[in-house]
Amino acid sequence: MKPGGSILGHILRHLLLIAGLVIMLTPFVWMISTSLKPPNEIFSTKLSLLPNNWAAADNYGKAFTKVPLLRYLLNGVIVTGGIFLLQLVVSLPAAYALAKLRFKGRDILFTMVLIGLMIPAQAPAIPRYVMLYEVGLLDSYAALIVPFVFSAFGIFLMRQFFKTVPDDLMHAARIDGLGEFEILWRIMLPLAMPAMLAFGVISVVSHWNDFFWPLIVIQTGDLATPPLGTLFFRNEEAGSDFGPLMAGTVVITAPLVLLFLAAQRRFIEGVTLSGMKG
Amino acid sequence: MTAPAANDATPAERRAALALVSPAWLAFIVLLAGPTLAVFVLSLTDWQLGAPTMNFIGLGNYEQLFADRVFWKSFGNTAVYCLVTVPGSVFLGLGLALLIEGATFGRGFYRAAYFLPVTSTLIAMAVVWEFLLHPSVGLINIVLEQVGITGGDWLKNPSRALFTLAGIGIWQSAGLNMVLFMAGLKSIPADLYEAAEIDGAASAWERFRCVTWPMLGPATLFVTVVSGIRSFQVFDTVEVLTKGGPNKSTEVLLYTMYTEAFNFFRTGYGAAITVVFLVVVLALTLLQVKAGEKRTHYG
Numbered sequence: 414m415k416p417g418g419s420i421l422g423h424i425l426r427h428l429l430l431i432a433g434l435v436i437m438l439t440p441f442v443w444m445i446s447t448s449l450k451p452p453n454e455i456f457s458t459k460l461s462l463l464p465n466n467w468a469a470a471d472n473y474g475k476a477f478t479k480v481p482l483l484r485y486l487l488n489g490v491i492v493t494g495g496i497f498l499l500q501l502v503v504s505l506p507a508a509y510a511l512a513k514l515r516f517k518g519r520d521i522l523f524t525m526v527l528i529g530l531m532i533p534a535q536a537p538a539i540p541r542y543v544m545l546y547e548v549g550l551l552d553s554y555a556a557l558i559v560p561f562v563f564s565a566f567g568i569f570l571m572r573q574f575f576k577t578v579p580d581d582l583m584h585a586a587r588i589d590g591l592g593e594f595e596i597l598w599r600i601m602l603p604l605a606m607p608a609m610l611a612f613g614v615i616s617v618v619s620h621w622n623d624f625f626w627p628l629i630v631i632q633t634g635d636l637a638t639p640p641l642g643t644l645f646f647r648n649e650e651a652g653s654d655f656g657p658l659m660a661g662t663v664v665i666t667a668p669l670v671l672l673f674l675a676a677q678r679r680f681i682e683g684v685t686l687s688g689m690k691g
Numbered sequence: 692m693t694a695p696a697a698n699d700a701t702p703a704e705r706r707a708a709l710a711l712v713s714p715a716w717l718a719f720i721v722l723l724a725g726p727t728l729a730v731f732v733l734s735l736t737d738w739q740l741g742a743p744t745m746n747f748i749g750l751g752n753y754e755q756l757f758a759d760r761v762f763w764k765s766f767g768n769t770a771v772y773c774l775v776t777v778p779g780s781v782f783l784g785l786g787l788a789l790l791i792e793g794a795t796f797g798r799g800f801y802r803a804a805y806f807l808p809v810t811s812t813l814i815a816m817a818v819v820w821e822f823l824l825h826p827s828v829g830l831i832n833i834v835l836e837q838v839g840i841t842g843g844d845w846l847k848n849p850s851r852a853l854f855t856l857a858g859i860g861i862w863q864s865a866g867l868n869m870v871l872f873m874a875g876l877k878s879i880p881a882d883l884y885e886a887a888e889i890d891g892a893a894s895a896w897e898r899f900r901c902v903t904w905p906m907l908g909p910a911t912l913f914v915t916v917v918s919g920i921r922s923f924q925v926f927d928t929v930e931v932l933t934k935g936g937p938n939k940s941t942e943v944l945l946y947t948m949y950t951e952a953f954n955f956f957r958t959g960y961g962a963a964i965t966v967v968f969l970v971v972v973l974a975l976t977l978l979q980v981k982a983g984e985k986r987t988h989y990g
Contacts, residue, residue, distance in 0.1 A: 422895070423795065430790055430797075434804050437862065441807065443830050444819045458833050507715030515908035522716065529723055531976045533758035533924060535945055536969045537726030539733060539952050539962050543740065544726070593707035624814050624927045625945070640814035644931060647818050655822055662815040673810040677803050680810060681870050687893050 443668075448472050448660040449470045457656050468656060473664075475657035479649060482664050484635060488554075489668070492638055493501030495558040500567050500616060501594075501609065506569030509597050513583060529565030535625060542629060556630040557638065561620065567612050570686070574608035575601060614676075614683035621669060639665045730969070733962035740956040752963035762964070764939050765947040768853055772943060773922040775857035776864070781915050783861060784868025789903070791869070792876050802873070806866040813863060817931040820859050821846070832910075846932055850941035856928050856941055864921060868914050875910030879903065916979040920972055944968050 447455055454461075476482060510516065512525055518554035541560045545551045550559075578601065586596045621634070624640040631637055632647055646661045675679050734752055738745040757761050767873045808816065823830045824845040832842030845855045883902050892901045926945040929935060935942035935950070948968060952961025 426790055428792055430801050437805055440816055440823060443823060458829050503714045503718050506711035510708045510711040514704055514708040518707050522712060525719055531973060532727055533972045537723060539958060539965060540726035540729035560722055563722045567714060575824045618810060622812050640812055643815045643818055654742055662818050665815040666811045669810050669812060681806060685870050685874050
């Protein structure tokens with residue numbers, strides 16, 4: 414696209430964009446604003462962004478004491494970190510082999526990866542639940558992590574990346590006497606950092622925000638991930654004590670939003686790459 | 692496939708490859724392929740989780756499903772949700788991409804700001820929306836009141852609730868479609884615009900009509916299908932805000948599946964709903980693959 418047009422056009426363009434922005438960002442602004450207000454100002458029909466009497470300490474204090482918010486965030490870190498780490502352990506060797514080695518069944522495995530890309534996460538939910546029920550692992554970290562260890566997207570993405578690495582690099586390493594594992598660990602892994610980061614963004618964002626699966630397998634409050642914790646908090650509040658509730662949602666949304674603002678380009682690239690995964 | 696055939700490989704290479712791919716094979720079979728196939732098998736049984744017996748009842752679950760008014764209501768609601776959310780978020784995304792890419796400054800700022808809803812935790816934002824939509828103390832009705840409109844109840848009015856959820860869906864996904872369109876816009880060669888200008892396409896509208904829109908066609912198809920797949924999976928806002936109500940007016944397919952399989956533990960019946968869900972998503976995905984092929988063709 415070519416930037417251009419008249420001055421009037423420019424002004425109109427920015428007016429439109431800013432008007433749209435006001436609508437898009439209102440939920441965030443109002444969430445923060447409400448989290449700072451005392452109840453009488455929240456229930457007043459007189460609108461103001463900043464409170465007359467600041468109640469931030471009270472609201473945030475209540476949010477942290479009524480439900481274990483920090484525990485929810487910690488669970489989010491444990492679960493998304495665990496999933497991503499195990500996904501790498503499974504995906505990287507397979508992706509390297511698919512891209513660079515000759516072996517029987519390679520084309521079948523790659524076809525399976527492509528098929529895996531098409532299956533929505535909710536489709537295998539019932540049998541996964543039954544399996545976890547049979548082995549007694551429902552309501553545990555394992556229930557939150559293990560089902561997602563196989564990532565078709567991760568294997569696909571890393572394979573596409575390894576394809577771009579010149580074969581000469583491996584040949585030279587083999588002549589130096591390195592085995593395939595050493596080539597993967599000492600040569601490919603450092604090269605693959607950017608691709609791994611892109612995969613990491615997609616994996617962490619989608620599992621941090623995932624609600625469907627934790628809702629199904631988790632009953633214990635102490636094991637709740639941030640979205641599930643938010644629901645527990647809302648139900649506890651019965652939807653009336655809005656100050657602490659909004660303070661809670663600020664705390665729950667903050668980590669990903671801050672991460673996004675810090676690494677916007679990589680976020681947008683990663684999400685564009687995956688297209689459908691949020 | 693560029694590498695030579697497998698039988699040229701040395702035994703050592705074959706052994707290494709086997710060791711490298713076996714964790715992925717194992718995980719694929721146990722965690723994805725097995726469970727997905729098992730859904731089809733379970734959908735042919737009358738099993739309920741924890742029940743000691745399991746009988747094959749052929750297509751019994753499907754017969755029951757297709758005779759169930761709630762299922763059709765749920766399927767219809769999901770379709771209506773998609774028919775509102777997809778065009779809404781695709782046109783909004785396209786408009787934003789065009790407006791922002793054409794700007795001389797502030798592009799990075801606008802892009803980040805409009806993208807924010809995509810990365811924020813939807814459940815937390817759904818709780819915020821619930822507050823914004825509150826009939827008496829919610830911001831939306833207070834603002835409407837000031838211009839003389841009585842907002843009413845957004846989530847408890849059966850003729851309105853589904854559209855309210857669709858609105859939240861558009862809010863959440865417009866930014867994603869925007870960045871997908873931006874990628875499409877970047878791939879249009881600049882000399883096409885110059886050529887169009889020489890050929891007399893003087894106004895911005897004519898340049899859009901002659902160059903941008905036709906070149907963006909495949910990207911638009913791709914974004915539309917991807918949005919369709921995402922919208923078809925709507926669940927989070929339904930569970931938090933309406934629980935399928937009032938009067939089943941926001942009952943959607945995944946929500947029906949969830950309640951049957953995980954609240955009532957009618958495992959076989961839930962599996963049949965999952966199969967219907969999977970078939971629709973796969974059909975849409977095949978469309979997406981076709982759209983993707985076209986897109987790469989245009990480069």
